[in-house]
Amino acid sequence: MTKPTMLWGGRFRSPPSPDLMRLSRADSSFFRLTAYDVEASRAHARELERAGLLTGAECAAITDALGAIARDFHAGALEPAPTDEDVHTFVERALVARLGPLGGKLRAGRSRNDQAANDLKLYLRDGARHLAAALLGLQDALVGQAERHVETVAPGFTHLQPAQPVTFAHQLLAHAQTILRDVDRLRDWDRRHATSPLGAAALAGSAIALRADLSAAELGYDGPCENSIDAVGSRDHVAEFVFVAAMANVHLSRLAEEIFLWSSRQFGWVELHDSYATGSSIMPQKKNADIAELTRGRAARLIGDLSTTLTMLKALPFAYNRDLVEDKRAAFDALDSLLVVLPALAGLVATMTVRTDRLAAQATDGFTLATEVADWLSRRGVPFAEAHEITGALVQFCEHKGVGLQDLSAEDFAAVDPRLEASLADVLTPEAAVAARSGPGGTAPERVREQLDRLRVRLDEQRAWSVAYEGPRYLDPREAP
CATH class of the missing domain: 1.10.40.30 (Fumarase/aspartase (C-terminal domain))
Structure with missing residues (x-):
């Protein structure tokens, strides 16, 4: 049986109750942070070498063992034990099991407070790139359809009533513009929060790990946090990340809502590919846009995640509090949801057949001219x-x-x-109507082509950002060290 490892308890006369440990133990999903905790621990080992607490040989032994722990964990050869309170306990237990007392030296000069803040921030910085790539996949689908329908006339709606003719490409690119801003929000989020909590320790800073600037650089940050209390006690970077995710899903939900209408028998604008639609267990004739419905439903979840995060923070004394463990539930759910939704929605958009005849026939319905x-x-x-x-x-x-x-x-x-x-x-005529809207941002085909050209440039910039990250990138377990 695995011997329990405790990172605290020396001043207690009795062991923690099982009830306490059941409440305190991290959710199993939190152990996805293992590779990030390992990478930060490797950086901390080098910090301890600089401080003189580890020799060069000891530092090398620890960093090598940590890399092996990450590989074994992601290969399924090493798992957290029921007695591991959190990812930090798990990693230290595994390290001590391999190195003996040497593994216990790594705890000097740091706290689970700065570790927890750092692990999640590294995860989200990595996750922001994965999320951007998934959003760009949907952008590719929207652009691909738009390129085919620059001159396809369609009815434009306000208040869900026929209003004026537009080109179908212009309607598709309206959604592309919202998603463009979502990726820009991720980039802006990353710029604002590219500071390392390591070296903050519990809340006052470390008396041993004094070169947080160097460990920050090793982990791909721009520098360390300016204030140690802020470093361990703030989670606005989590709240902001969840907001960006929720806002993106709201945008996806609006696209999904239009796809419901477009694919309905009453509109008949698009036909969904069989591989991206579902049927009914009782009505054999049905072909449902379930991907769009599930996308819309997930938006409600992400709005709830944001509400959870903000409510968690609103009255906390300013330092680390265990309430902050809820940050991971909200952040993981937001990211996991979108990384499942986006490829499915992108496939739906890319493969749908646009009924240009129906669009043209309806372009003037309702006196749109x-x-x-x-x-x-x-x-x-x-x-x-x-x-x-x-x-x-x-x-x-x-x-x-x-x-x-x-x-x-x-x-x-x-x-x-x-x-x-x-x-x-x-x-x-609808063609004359759209051609007349030739001002900036208008639906005239020449303006839409220019919009497409500018959009492609912006998407290339965003794609370059998504792959240029130099910090730990282990969101995909297959990429673990």
Whole structure:
């Protein structure tokens, strides 16, 4: 039986109760931080060598043993014991089992407080790159579809009512722009929180580990935290990460909501590929957009994770408190959820078939060309307020006759208002309507092509950031040292 390792308890007369240990023991998911704890421990061993507490040979023995522990753990040859209170206890127990008393030297000059803060920060900095890569996978799917539909006209909606024609590419790229900002938020988050908690120890700093700048550099940080209490007691980097994840999932949920509509029988704009749809256990004819539904559902979870994190922090005395153990539950859930959702949603978008005939047929439904009439009158000197009234009268005329604006004759125009000349018909096509919106950010095909060009450049920049990280990258267990 594995002998329990305790990192505390010397001043206690009795051992901890089983009830206490069941409450105190880390959730099994927390041991995913093992590789990050190992990497930080290797950096700390070199810090102890600089401080004179380890010889060069001892430091080498410890760092080699730690690397072997990480490899064995990820190969399944080494597992936490039920008596391991947390990942730090697990790693130290394994180290002492291999090196004897030498392994116990590693604890000098640090605390589980700075270790816990550091392990999660390393994990999230790594995870931010994985999340960015997954978001970029969805961007590739959106861009791929948009490239095929730069000139495909479609009805645009406000208040879920037909409004004006747009190009379908423009509608897709609206979602791409939101996701572009999500990745930029990850980059900004990483820049702001690229400081190492190591050297903060329990809260006052370490009297032994005095070169936190060097250990920070070893772990890919820009430098150490400025304040040791802030280093161990703050979790705004977790709250902000979970916010970025929740915001991204809200954006995905809005895309999912549109996919429900587009793939419905009533809209019929897109057909989902069989490999990215599900059926019904009772209704054989059904083809459901379950990926979109699950995406929408996960957004609720991530909003809950953010609420949990902020509520956990709101009244804590400013140093380390065990309440902060909840930071990992929220952060892991947010990241795990998105890393499952994003590849599925990207596949759904990439493989869906766009029914351009249905889009074109519906592009003018609901009098979406009415604004073209008002604009046409304004360009001829009619005050827009009056042009608005004339256009409204023309729509009433169409409703009475049961036709669309594009179906009216020159005689019909004149019957409503003599200023409505026959040349008005030239602007009453969806193609003319989208071409007219040629200002910056507009839906005109040439503007959409320019938007695509700029977007590709931005995505390349984001992709380069996602692979340029020089800190520990072990989110995928297969990449462990």
